[in-house]
Amino acid sequence: MLYHRLGSIPPKRHTVFRKPDGSLYYEQLFGTEGFSGTASLLYHVHRPTRIKAMLPPTDARPRIAVEHNITPRKLLGYNVQPQDEFLASRTPLMANNDVVVGLAAPRHSMTDHFYKNADADEVLFIHKGKGTLRTLLGNIPFEYGDYLLIPRGMIYQMHFESEDNLILYVEAFGPVYTPKRYRNHFGQMLEHAPFCERDFKLPANLETHDEEGDFLIYVRKEGLIHPIVYASHPFDVVGWDGYNFPYGFSIHNFEPITGRIHMPPPIHQTFEGHNFVICSFCPRLYDYHPDAIPAPYNHSNIDSEEVLYYVDGDFMSRNDIKPGVFTLHPGGIPHGPHPGAAERSIGKKSTEELAVMVDTFKPLKLTEQAMALDDGTYFQSWL
Ligand SMILES: [Fe+2]
Numbered sequence: 200m201l202y203h204r205l206g207s208i209p210p211k212r213h214t215v216f217r218k219p220d221g222s223l224y225y226e227q228l229f230g231t232e233g234f235s236g237t238a239s240l241l242y243h244v245h246r247p248t249r250i251k252a253m254l255p256p257t258d259a260r261p262r263i264a265v266e267h268n269i270t271p272r273k274l275l276g277y278n279v280q281p282q283d284e285f286l287a288s289r290t291p292l293m294a295n296n297d298v299v300v301g302l303a304a305p306r307h308s309m310t311d312h313f314y315k316n317a318d319a320d321e322v323l324f325i326h327k328g329k330g331t332l333r334t335l336l337g338n339i340p341f342e343y344g345d346y347l348l349i350p351r352g353m354i355y356q357m358h359f360e361s362e363d364n365l366i367l368y369v370e371a372f373g374p375v376y377t378p379k380r381y382r383n384h385f386g387q388m389l390e391h392a393p394f395c396e397r398d399f400k401l402p403a404n405l406e407t408h409d410e411e412g413d414f415l416i417y418v419r420k421e422g423l424i425h426p427i428v429y430a431s432h433p434f435d436v437v438g439w440d441g442y443n444f445p446y447g448f449s450i451h452n453f454e455p456i457t458g459r460i461h462m463p464p465p466i467h468q469t470f471e472g473h474n475f476v477i478c479s480f481c482p483r484l485y486d487y488h489p490d491a492i493p494a495p496y497n498h499s500n501i502d503s504e505e506v507l508y509y510v511d512g513d514f515m516s517r518n519d520i521k522p523g524v525f526t527l528h529p530g531g532i533p534h535g536p537h538p539g540a541a542e543r544s545i546g547k548k549s550t551e552e553l554a555v556m557v558d559t560f561k562p563l564k565l566t567e568q569a570m571a572l573d574d575g576t577y578f579q580s581w582l
Contacts, residue, residue: 200237200376200386201396201446205337205405206438212240230443231320231350231374239336239441244409245431251413252428260422261291261299265565269529273577274569276302276508277523281364283307285357286314286417286424289368292569293506293527295561297474299370300506306364309356312415313433316351318422319370322470322477323347324450324555326510326523328364332357335434336444337402344450344510344553345400346469346477348375350443354416354433365523367508369557373473393454393466400447405439408432450510450553455483460491467556478556482512484549494544497535504530504559512551516540518580526577530562537580 209216216224225246230238241247274292281304282288288305299319308330323332325345332339332347334355341347349355369375381392388395410432418425448469456466467478485493494516505528507514514520516536528534536544565573 200382200442201399201401202440202442203401203444204438204440205402206242206407206436208240208242208438208440216242218244224437229352229441231352236374237442239439239443241335241436241439244407244435244437245411247433249430250427251430254426254428256423256425258422259286259289259419259424261294261564261566262568263294263564264567264570268527268562268565269531271529271532271534271578272525272527272565273574273580274525274527274572275523275574276525276572277521278572279304279568281306285309290568291566292525292572293563293565295559295563297372297472297561298557298559300557300563301368301370303366303368304364305357305359305366306362308358312417313354313356315354315416315418316349316370317418317420318351319372319419320351320375320472321347321349322369322371322375323349324367324508326365326367328359328361328366330357330359330361330364332445332447333406333434334402334445335436336439337405339400339402339445339447341400341447346448346450347445348448348470349445350374353445355445367555369477371472371475375470375472375477378468378471378476393456394448394452394469398448398452400449402444402446405436406434407437408434410435450479450481450555453479453481455481457484458486459488460486461493461495462486464556464558474561475557475559478558480507480514480552480554480556482549482551482553485544485547492541492545493547493550494536494541497533499533500528500530500558502530502560504528504561504563505534506557506559506563508555508557510555511553514552514554515544515547515550527563527565535581
């Protein structure tokens, strides 16, 4: 949690702030939890309320194929087909009332429209690709390994310098924060945290477009995508300050916590939201007790669903796992290393594995698209 400011703002909030021609800038308070959560104050060239047209929505709600799942699954995410547009390419795979987890393989930048998710904070993890997240609060360059945290309501565009892009995304129907146990009373990251504020990529290069015309914003609300045409460019902010803004964080800046014997998954935790956490499994030294077994023990996560997305390297506890694969270990039944993995891990000094984990405390449903990627035999892979 950080205070940040860009551009020009008046010395006192809610006071006269004039353009060079003497007319007023338009102030907007932008928060995501009523008037009590974090918020920013924005100063627009034009009113942010100038709707010209509301067009018919399209339904983008996840289509659920398996409502009640207890089967461990492997989803071959690398089979998700690329699409030209970012929004069209978003493929929801697992969902419940707290989160949607999906993959997107967009080829093209967003140029003729903008996007706003009014339902959910978004965490985009860049598996492949390079570009710039453009927002009304400034721009954030991104590359392989970056998490982009986009609070709900933020108007943005994805601009790619690459065609081969692959993005793991989490939509969270509540705010996403860094873990509370790593922050002090004032919100500052503590010394034992695996990363700190200096690692964050904050928005910069605020663009102020004083342009009128037809500007199309796709607004996601209750799962529907509503095309709304505005009379002025949405990136018309001349200055802002506050605590509510998008930021980036590279998984390569996550400093792993290690120990003499096996450390549990919470040491990998990077973000948290309502009823879920996001963890980063990064290259690290293994446990250094002479008899340590670096592979995890079997565990019964009775009240958690574990989704692992494999990014790079060999994942030590699994056989036959490639980058771009998801495994889902549902709550209610135990899971553990594959046969041979524990033995293999003894005496190993380090791992190069890179993976992102999303653990939810409520069961996940699988979408039609997920079932098309399901390998169908993973549940028997411990025999
Ligand atoms: Fe696990």
